Amino acid sequence: MIIRKGPAELERIARAGELVAATIAHVGEHLRPGITTGELDDIAGEFIHRHGGTSASKGYRGSTPYHDPYPAEICISPNAMVVHGIPGPYRVAEGDLVTIDVGAVLDGAIADSAYTFGVGAIDPEAQRLLDTAQDALAAGIAEARAGNRIGDISFAIQSVVEGAGFSVIRSLVGHGVGRHYHEDPHVPNFGQPGRGPKLSEGMTIAIEPMITMGAAEVVLHDDQWSISTEDGSLAAHFEHTVAITPAGPRILTIAGDREPSLLQ
Numbered sequence: 001m002i003i004r005k006g007p008a009e010l011e012r013i014a015r016a017g018e019l020v021a022a023t024i025a026h027v028g029e030h031l032r033p034g035i036t037t038g039e040l041d042d043i044a045g046e047f048i049h050r051h052g053g054t055s056a057s058k059g060y061r062g063s064t065p066y067h068d069p070y071p072a073e074i075c076i077s078p079n080a081m082v083v084h085g086i087p088g089p090y091r092v093a094e095g096d097l098v099t100i101d102v103g104a105v106l107d108g109a110i111a112d113s114a115y116t117f118g119v120g121a122i123d124p125e126a127q128r129l130l131d132t133a134q135d136a137l138a139a140g141i142a143e144a145r146a147g148n149r150i151g152d153i154s155f156a157i158q159s160v161v162e163g164a165g166f167s168v169i170r171s172l173v174g175h176g177v178g179r180h181y182h183e184d185p186h187v188p189n190f191g192q193p194g195r196g197p198k199l200s201e202g203m204t205i206a207i208e209p210m211i212t213m214g215a216a217e218v219v220l221h222d223d224q225w226s227i228s229t230e231d232g233s234l235a236a237h238f239e240h241t242v243a244i245t246p247a248g249p250r251i252l253t254i255a256g257d258r259e260p261s262l263l264q
């Protein structure tokens with residue numbers, strides 16, 4: 001069931017979205033060679049709580065094949081790891097690609113966003129992977145308009161990614177978000193224009209291309225959460241929570257103009 005949100009709920013999701021964006025930026029400032037992903041998780045958790053929020057990820061129980069509740073504040077996925085990396089002893093190194101994926105709850109509303117950072121000087125082809133994933137997200141967001149269908153978003157993303165010679169992961173998808181962490185509809189990163197559920201005002205969806213330099217196949221680690229590319233190729237992942245409004249797509253996971261700024 002797709003949950004459409006009214007204006008008041010939309011603003012609450014936007015405030016959660018500001019917190020998510022600020023958290024990602026804050027973690028990004030600490031993302032330097034030598035820091036562990038566990039330390040970054042502590043920094044994220046402290047920031048989210050200091051601003052009155054809680055993690056949407058911690059304690060989250062996905063559907064199968066997940067078993068234990070998710071144990072950390074955020075997901076941190078380095079290099080070939082695509083999503084749901086559990087922060088821990090891994091030490092960030094120069095040249096890494098590190099995805100920071102944050103879901104936060106604020107005043108009962110949930111927003112979700114992810115950003116893949118390059119650490120220091122990265123390989124030019126890795127930079128092209130990041131640029132392509134960001135371009136794909138932008139192309140998907142541009143299609144998030146009332147009257148369009150989910151397939152229009154999916155097709156736009158797929159076209160950018162495959163046009164650049166990279167692969168879209170098909171077994172992981174975007175999703176509705178806002179009242180729950182994962183709501184209907186699914187938002188795949190591949191598909192055909194004009195297909196799938198119709199977009200209408202008040203829908204809030206997480207659009208999140210997950211792409212790789214190599215093949216599209218992924219594997220689940222023994223921890224039952226972390227997912228990496230099967231061939232070990234680098235992955236990138238950018239995600240925004242977006243509302244369908246009469247004025248077009250509205251990105252909710254960005255720093256707003258409210259005072260005081262969460263970034264201070």
Ligand code: MF3
Binds near residue numbers: 056061074075103225
């Ligand atoms: N933030 C992830 C997403 O983009 C979901 C993470 S669920 C968790 O959908 F439990 F692993 F945190």
Ligand code: CO
Binds near residue numbers: 112113174175206208
């Ligand atoms: Co998501």
